[in-house]
Amino acid sequence: MTDSDKKLFGLSISDKKNLIERMRSRSRSETDKPRFTQKFSKALSRDIPEEYYKIESLPGLKQLQIHAAAAEKFGIENPFFRMHEAVASNTTWIGDKEYINFSSYNYLGLCGHPRISQKAKDAIDRYGTSTSASRPVSGERPVHRELERKLAAVHKTEDCIVFVSGHATNVTTIGCLFGSNDLILHDVLAHNSIIQGAILSGAKRLHFPHNDWAALDKILQENRSKFQRVLIVIEGMYSMDGDIPELVKFIELKYKHKAFLMVDEAHSLGVLGEKGFGIKEHFGVSANDIDIAMGTLSKTLSACGGYITGNHALVDNLKYTAPGFVYSVGMSPPVAAAALAALEILEAEPERPKRLRELGALFYHTAVESGLDTGLCQGYAIIPIIIGSSVLSVKLSNRLLENGINVQPIIYPAVEERGARLRFFLNSTHTEKQIKDTISILIKELNHLKRNPIYKLL
Numbered sequence: 184m185t186d187s188d189k190k191l192f193g194l195s196i197s198d199k200k201n202l203i204e205r206m207r208s209r210s211r212s213e214t215d216k217p218r219f220t221q222k223f224s225k226a227l228s229r230d231i232p233e234e235y236y237k238i239e240s241l242p243g244l245k246q247l248q249i250h251a252a253a254a255e256k257f258g259i260e261n262p263f264f265r266m267h268e269a270v271a272s273n274t275t276w277i278g279d280k281e282y283i284n285f286s287s288y289n290y291l292g293l294c295g296h297p298r299i300s301q302k303a304k305d306a307i308d309r310y311g312t313s314t315s316a317s318r319p320v321s322g323e324r325p326v327h328r329e330l331e332r333k334l335a336a337v338h339k340t341e342d343c344i345v346f347v348s349g350h351a352t353n354v355t356t357i358g359c360l361f362g363s364n365d366l367i368l369h370d371v372l373a374h375n376s377i378i379q380g381a382i383l384s385g386a387k388r389l390h391f392p393h394n395d396w397a398a399l400d401k402i403l404q405e406n407r408s409k410f411q412r413v414l415i416v417i418e419g420m421y422s423m424d425g426d427i428p429e430l431v432k433f434i435e436l437k438y439k440h441k442a443f444l445m446v447d448e449a450h451s452l453g454v455l456g457e458k459g460f461g462i463k464e465h466f467g468v469s470a471n472d473i474d475i476a477m478g479t480l481s482k483t484l485s486a487c488g489g490y491i492t493g494n495h496a497l498v499d500n501l502k503y504t505a506p507g508f509v510y511s512v513g514m515s516p517p518v519a520a521a522a523l524a525a526l527e528i529l530e531a532e533p534e535r536p537k538r539l540r541e542l543g544a545l546f547y548h549t550a551v552e553s554g555l556d557t558g559l560c561q562g563y564a565i566i567p568i569i570i571g572s573s574v575l576s577v578k579l580s581n582r583l584l585e586n587g588i589n590v591q592p593i594i595y596p597a598v599e600e601r602g603a604r605l606r607f608f609l610n611s612t613h614t615e616k617q618i619k620d621t622i623s624i625l626i627k628e629l630n631h632l633k634r635n636p637i638y639k640l641l
């Protein structure tokens with residue numbers, strides 16, 4: 184061995200080459216897994232049924248396969264995961280065709296607004312695209328606090344904390360604030376994120392009939408004394424049905440039974456209230472009457488993420504204890520900048536929520552007058568048309584697509600079979616003509632489908 188052949192850690196170049204070659208061949212053999220399968224496969228297949236260790240056997244996939252087989256039988260194309268090639272607002276592009284669009288929560292048409300996109304680009308130029316670690320660890324960016332202060336101001340609360348996902352906001356907030364000695368009461372139609380948070384908390388979980396504060400009162404009378412803390416969770420607008428709770432009644436119950444009240448404003452910010460500031464503004468109640476106010480940035484605010492507003496005690500607690508905040512990356516700066524810019528536009532342009540409410544009322548009244556079933560809908564920004572059959576709903580959605588209208592079906596198990604529906608999300612930029620044309624095409628296509636003897640059986 185020459186001197187030049189000697190390297191760090193005492194390995195010669197040739198030794199090093201041999202070592203690398205050995206490691207490469209080992210990692211190749213590990214990818215193929217012969218060692219492990221040879222060693223353990225007999226024991227495993229003898230003792231444990233395959234469905235317990237094969238990814239392909241997990242129950243979710245089986246359910247999908249059943250749905251796919253049913254869809255094939257009825258000759259139905261999959262209406263989900265359609266590829267949009269442009270900003271999805273009152274119109275969208277799917278493939279190379281433009282459609283009237285009713286499938287986006289872009290309630291005020293702010294996604295794609297030039298000022299919002301520019302603010303996001305400016306934030307990228309200044310901070311890059313990621314904070315790369317959690318905010319406690321990697322530090323704040325000014326835009327995080329600016330967004331939180333603005334959200335707190337809009338909701339008239341002391342403070343706010345933003346999370347990287349709306350779903351995770353509910354899961355981690357409810358999950359970390361409540362525990363096994365507590366009771367969580369939620370509406371039967373509560374969003375999945377609320378239910379997941381309640382499950383994570385380990386608290387006893389009960390639901391009450393939809394929007395039924397009198398039934399909730401009864402449950403509280405019977406159960407309040409058995410638990411330490413009680414949380415009541417409601418939503419500002421229910422996204423499957425487009426209706427709203429009587430907030431004042433729920434506030435009364437919170438005080439009567441010494442409970443906490445949480446309101447999820449995912450679908451009410453930008454929609455309810457003169458200025459679009461949500462359900463509190465709609466009912467003229469004080470922010471202090473709600474202990475935990477939650478919202479998302481992904482809908483009206485055309486960004487991504489969620490937030491909790493409330494007093495300093497709540498926000499400080501979450502900042503140091505909520506796993507979904509402490510152990511998750513800080514919000515991407517351009518996303519925070521986009522939400523902040525959207526909030527500024529919401530504040531400055533109350534004509535947007537006003538127009539949205541007018542269009543919601545137009546869609547709702549036209550549908551009802553045409554004999555369509557709008558379920559519990561109250562005519563704001565979400566209008567369900569109940570079809571009463573999953574197959575028929577999917578088929579109708581596909582027929583509307585062929586007519587240049589994009590609207591999603593909501594089918595079993597997301598709703599019960601007789602509640603299967605098409606769900607229309609309105610946007611302040613829809614035109615009256617788009618709405619009227621859509622309803623008349625829907626009626627024509629529905630009548631056409633119903634004439635087919637197959638659907639008479641459904």
Ligand SMILES: Cc1ncc(COP(=O)(O)O)c(C=O)c1O
Binds near residue numbers: 349447479
């Ligand atoms: C009531 C409600 N809460 C929370 C969420 C989760 O929000 P995000 O989609 O922003 O994660 C949603 C989503 O649609 C929702 O409807």
